[in-house]
Amino acid sequence: ILNVEQSPQSLHVQEGDSTNFTCSFPSSNFYALHWYRWETAKSPEALFVMTLNGDEKKKGRISATLNTKEGYSYLYIKGSQPEDSATYLCASLSNFGNEKLTFGTGTRLTIIP
Amino acid sequence: DAGVTQSPTHLIKTRGQQVTLRCSPKSGHDTVSWYQQALGQGPQFIFQYYEEEERQRGNFPDRFSGHQFPNYSSELNVNALLLGDSALYLCASSLVAPPDSPLHFGNGTRLTVT
Numbered sequence: 712i713l714n715v716e717q718s719p720q721s722l723h724v725q726e727g728d729s730t731n732f733t734c735s736f737p738s739s740n741f742y743a744l745h746w747y748r749w750e751t752a753k754s755p756e757a758l759f760v761m762t763l764n765g766d767e768k769k770k771g772r773i774s775a776t777l778n779t780k781e782g783y784s785y786l787y788i789k790g791s792q793p794e795d796s797a798t799y800l801c802a803s804l805s806n807f808g809n810e811k812l813t814f815g816t817g818t819r820l821t822i823i824p
Numbered sequence: 825d826a827g828v829t830q831s832p833t834h835l836i837k838t839r840g841q842q843v844t845l846r847c848s849p850k851s852g853h854d855t856v857s858w859y860q861q862a863l864g865q866g867p868q869f870i871f872q873y874y875e876e877e878e879r880q881r882g883n884f885p886d887r888f889s890g891h892q893f894p895n896y897s898s899e900l901n902v903n904a905l906l907l908g909d910s911a912l913y914l915c916a917s918s919l920v921a922p923p924d925s926p927l928h929f930g931n932g933t934r935l936t937v938t
Binding site: 715742743745747752753754755756757760762800802804811812813814815816817 | 827828857859864865866867868869872880882914924925926927928929930931932
């Protein structure tokens with residue numbers, strides 16, 4: 712993996728169902744993985760910043776896991792609600808000493824009431 | 825506590841013109857990064873400013889330049905605009921340390937070049 716890739720590109724989920732999506736990133740020289748939620752007409756909001764292999768973070772009904780050896784992270788949403796409708800972006804940061812986050816193209820999640 | 829503010833929200837320019845976008849960081853933040861999001865793409869890193877100097881730059885031509893002021897606010901300047909510069913420009917602020925601190929984004933400036 713040379714770039715940050717997210718799948719699926721878009722997702723429709725029934726309200727109340729749980730869902731998950733994937734972020735793949737370069738595993739070499741990994742430093743940190745960010746997740747952001749971006750609601751329409753708002754600014755991207757940070758969900759998690761993860762650095763340790765095997766780390767799992769949770770914020771309410773949303774959680775994320777990180778595998779730095781194989782270069783992937785999963786974002787899980789339990790019991791989806793309409794307010795979860797948003798684009799979810801992940802971004803990786805390498806430890807080459809640079810400060811730029813490399814973003815994926817996002818997963819657009821729509822919750823169907 | 826004001827978050828990141830960007831101005832203007834929308835802008836229409838003609839090819840060849842120059843544009844300046846402005847950003848005020850979240851209170852207490854010392855680092856400002858600029859990103860370009862073209863349609864269907866993820867945000868692409870343009871550059872980052874800290875202590876009034878450019879610390880890091882992405883793969884953007886010299887037509888893209890910036891500045892950070894002593895109060896940490898920042899400007900993004902784009903010269904000789906091309907149609908392909910049409911995009912949403914996002915400003916994000918953070919703390920320089922720790923280097924894995926999350927970004928706080930503004931709502932962006934939508935630039936249309938005709």
